[in-house]
Amino acid sequence: MRAVICTKYGPPDILQLKEMEKPLPEDNELLIEVHASTVNRTDCGLLRAKPFIVRFFTGIFKPRKSIPGTAFAGIIKAAGEKVTALKVGDRVFGFDDSGSGSHARYMTISKDKALTTIPGDMTYMQAAACTEGAHYAYNFINKVNLSSDQNVLVNGATGAIGSAAVQLLNYFGVNVTAVCEGEYSELVKSLGANKVIDYTQEDFTEIDHTYNYIFDTVGKSSFARCKPLLKAGGAYISSELGYMAQNIFLALTTPILCSKKVKFPIPTDCRGSILFIKQLIEDGKFKAVIDREYPLEQIVEAYRYVEKGQKIGNVVITMEHNNKTTQKSEHLTKTTD
Numbered sequence: 001m002r003a004v005i006c007t008k009y010g011p012p013d014i015l016q017l018k019e020m021e022k023p024l025p026e027d028n029e030l031l032i033e034v035h036a037s038t039v040n041r042t043d044c045g046l047l048r049a050k051p052f053i054v055r056f057f058t059g060i061f062k063p064r065k066s067i068p069g070t071a072f073a074g075i076i077k078a079a080g081e082k083v084t085a086l087k088v089g090d091r092v093f094g095f096d097d098s099g100s101g102s103h104a105r106y107m108t109i110s111k112d113k114a115l116t117t118i119p120g121d122m123t124y125m126q127a128a129a130c131t132e133g134a135h136y137a138y139n140f141i142n143k144v145n146l147s148s149d150q151n152v153l154v155n156g157a158t159g160a161i162g163s164a165a166v167q168l169l170n171y172f173g174v175n176v177t178a179v180c181e182g183e184y185s186e187l188v189k190s191l192g193a194n195k196v197i198d199y200t201q202e203d204f205t206e207i208d209h210t211y212n213y214i215f216d217t218v219g220k221s222s223f224a225r226c227k228p229l230l231k232a233g234g235a236y237i238s239s240e241l242g243y244m245a246q247n248i249f250l251a252l253t254t255p256i257l258c259s260k261k262v263k264f265p266i267p268t269d270c271r272g273s274i275l276f277i278k279q280l281i282e283d284g285k286f287k288a289v290i291d292r293e294y295p296l297e298q299i300v301e302a303y304r305y306v307e308k309g310q311k312i313g314n315v316v317i318t319m320e321h322n323n324k325t326t327q328k329s330e331h332l333t334k335t336t337d
């Protein structure tokens with residue numbers, strides 16, 4: 001089978017496409033023929049082992065898993081004896097933040113990991129793109145108590161996490177203000193944002209408005225700058241650790257010292273996220289934003305592009321079309337290269 005191989009930590013150039021033996025599933029595992037994956041910011045973090053703490057989970061000196069990839073969508077080709085809930089022929093999708101080996105034509109995964117059947121006739125590309133950003137967005141949302149009379153600001157609303165967060169907040173009936181580049185205003189409104197702030201024209205931390213929660217899904221602000229915008233009892237959540245990892249410290253101290261808090265969105269329960277997103281997809285309440293697709297052969301270019309931190313939603317990797325070149329999604333007009 002074709003697979004991307006990564007034997008050390010480093011930049012995208014270290015990735016190599018090779019022919020490998022097809023893996024065999026253990027008793028509690030499934031063999032999945034991968035049809036689509038993504039390259040996301042989690043993959044980029046695992047590739048370079050950044051932040052350093054990643055190494056404690058993935059291997060101190062080199063990656064324990066030699067095939068990268070976290071998100072996947074495909075079809076079950078074999079199932080171990082102990083697998084009962086899923087069967088050969090099922091179309092499935094899922095995500096493993098420690099690495100699923102999905103940048104390959106075939107992967108094996110435990111039945112207990114975060115995977116489930118793809119709803120209806122949803123494409124593999126769309127299913128794969130509904131996982132990573134949605135999981136992290138859900139882990140912002142499940143750290144707070146939402147109600148329909150609240151206002152929430154989402155900074156970075158065009159990212160994988162941000163575009164998912166806007167849709168999830170909309171699902172919970174919250175009033176959403178999205179911060180993104182002006183040309184994507186209509187896109188984020190279509191996801192459920194009630195108001196859009198163009199960050200190239202206006203600094204959202206200077207506006208005269210207050211919010212119950214501020215979700216900085218791109219980690220470009222700080223609690224100090226956002227605090228004046230928070231209502232009493234409100235909370236600031238960022239996807240990044242912040243300057244000198246201050247968000248960890250603030251998440252421990254602000255609940256004791258202040259009425260305005262910092263919460264740190266430690267992502268837990270991948271499986272719970274995927275099952276929740278599946279339900280939303282079935283209810284017609286969630287659809288991933290796809291920026292562009294790359295064939296597996298262009299994996300290095302895909303990582304280079306995602307590392308720029310400018311993708312709009314998700315970047316998908318497809319397996320079947322060897323001769324295909326990069327395709328930009330039709331609804332996006334921005335020139336990003």
Ligand SMILES: NC(=O)c1ccc[n+]([C@@H]2O[C@H](COP(=O)([O-])OP(=O)(O)OC[C@H]3O[C@@H](n4cnc5c(N)ncnc54)[C@H](OP(=O)(O)O)[C@@H]3O)[C@@H](O)[C@H]2O)c1
Nearest residue numbers: 041042045156158159160161181217218220239309310311
């Ligand atoms: N370490 C990990 O394992 C890990 C895993 C997942 C996520 N994360 C972190 O979570 C963050 C978000 O991830 P993601 O996947 O959602 O990011 P992403 O998809 O790469 O998106 C970044 C988006 O943010 C927008 N943006 C950039 N600067 C901005 C600014 N100053 N104000 C508002 N929007 C801005 C970009 O749009 P424009 O180009 O139009 O500005 C782009 O659409 C990243 O910081 C990432 O490092 C870390």
